[in-house]
Amino acid sequence: MNPYIKENLIVYATARYLTLLILLLLAIPGFAQQVYTFVDTDSLSVGDIFEYTIVVDGREQLISYPAEDDFEEEVELVNRTRYQVHANRDSLVYQLQFFGTENLTLSRKSIVLSSADGDTTLLTNQVPIFFKTLLAEDDEEFRPLKPIFEFARSLFPYLLILLIVLVAGYFIYRYLQQQKDKRDQVKTEYKPVPFNDPLKQLREELEQLRSVDELSSFSDFEQYYIQLGDSIRRYLKRVHGIPALEMTTSEITASLKKEFTSADVINITRKVLNSADMVKFAHFEPTKEQADATLTKANTFLEIVSQSDVETIDHLRQEHEKAESDKSDNQISGQK
Numbered sequence: 001m002n003p004y005i006k007e008n009l010i011v012y013a014t015a016r017y018l019t020l021l022i023l024l025l026l027a028i029p030g031f032a033q034q035v036y037t038f039v040d041t042d043s044l045s046v047g048d049i050f051e052y053t054i055v056v057d058g059r060e061q062l063i064s065y066p067a068e069d070d071f072e073e074e075v076e077l078v079n080r081t082r083y084q085v086h087a088n089r090d091s092l093v094y095q096l097q098f099f100g101t102e103n104l105t106l107s108r109k110s111i112v113l114s115s116a117d118g119d120t121t122l123l124t125n126q127v128p129i130f131f132k133t134l135l136a137e138d139d140e141e142f143r144p145l146k147p148i149f150e151f152a153r154s155l156f157p158y159l160l161i162l163l164i165v166l167v168a169g170y171f172i173y174r175y176l177q178q179q180k181d182k183r184d185q186v187k188t189e190y191k192p193v194p195f196n197d198p199l200k201q202l203r204e205e206l207e208q209l210r211s212v213d214e215l216s217s218f219s220d221f222e223q224y225y226i227q228l229g230d231s232i233r234r235y236l237k238r239v240h241g242i243p244a245l246e247m248t249t250s251e252i253t254a255s256l257k258k259e260f261t262s263a264d265v266i267n268i269t270r271k272v273l274n275s276a277d278m279v280k281f282a283h284f285e286p287t288k289e290q291a292d293a294t295l296t297k298a299n300t301f302l303e304i305v306s307q308s309d310v311e312t313i314d315h316l317r318q319e320h321e322k323a324e325s326d327k328s329d330n331q332i333s334g335q336k
Contacts, residue, residue: 048098099278111124212292236256261308
């Protein structure tokens with residue numbers, strides 16, 4: 001046989017074999033399924049909104065895809081849209097807002113497809129996102145301190161401090177002596193301190209916030225968000241017993257999870273405090289509409305805890321009344 005013809009026959013047979021193999025693989029259920037993951041940026045600042053897109057190729061029906069709780073605490077779901085260009089492709093576009101202060105990796109998310117042969121679970125790829133700071137180069141508030149220089153010491157400041165301490169000690173002694181004399185002369189009846197309801201206090205603090213229409217400068221918005229966030233933190237400190245005023249938002253949510261607090265309370269707490277932190281620490285300048293939306297979230301927090309914390313607040317009230325009663329009894333016993 002002619003070598004040239006023989007070579008063409010071999011190439012033709014090989015091509016037919018590969019074509020048949022590809023068709024057989026595509027006929028296997030789940031083989032043609034592909035999932036792709038995209039983001040529209042590679043670096044983010046606090047408060048930035050970005051798109052996270054998942055594209056699924058396959059003939060199966062998409063029945064389950066990532067929800068808000070499937071994403072990391074550093075991002076918040078703003079919007080989700082599903083597109084189906086044709087029967088073999090589904091696209092999910094998530095709009096997410098970034099609240100982190102360091103690099104973040106979005107973990108693999110589960111996608112569930114359904115077919116006549118059963119359900120199939122696919123996993124997306126991990127997506128790294130890099131954090132970029134908003135601090136300006138001349139922002140000295142966050143820059144390292146200058147080196148400390150040694151100066152010649154003088155005895156005069158120490159003598160002045162000693163004199164002030166002696167004078168203050170004398171007046172304190174006189175004051176305490178006068179108070180002792182008054183207590184010895186008149187024994188007043190102890191008046192119990194009424195219980196300060198944390199829910200009532202939180203409601204009054206939210207009502208005392210300035211109207212959103214009165215906010216004009218960044219300092220106005222900053223003070224507004226600080227007061228709103230501190231009101232929520234004071235409530236959590238008093239009712240749940242955590243030092244919320246000294247903790248970050250992530251530490252607060254972690255402490256609430258350890259107490260087995262309801263998911264509704266944890267989610268709304270994180271949303272309100274994230275918005276406040278974005279203005280307080282990242283110098284994010286919100287609009288009046290955003291400030292009003294944050295106040296709405298705070299009022300939603302108030303409504304939720306009004307139902308979930310009733311028993312806890314009743315227990316605090318009983319402990320307060322018992323302590324006040326003990327103080328009254330001790331004073332009466334002391335007078336006798």
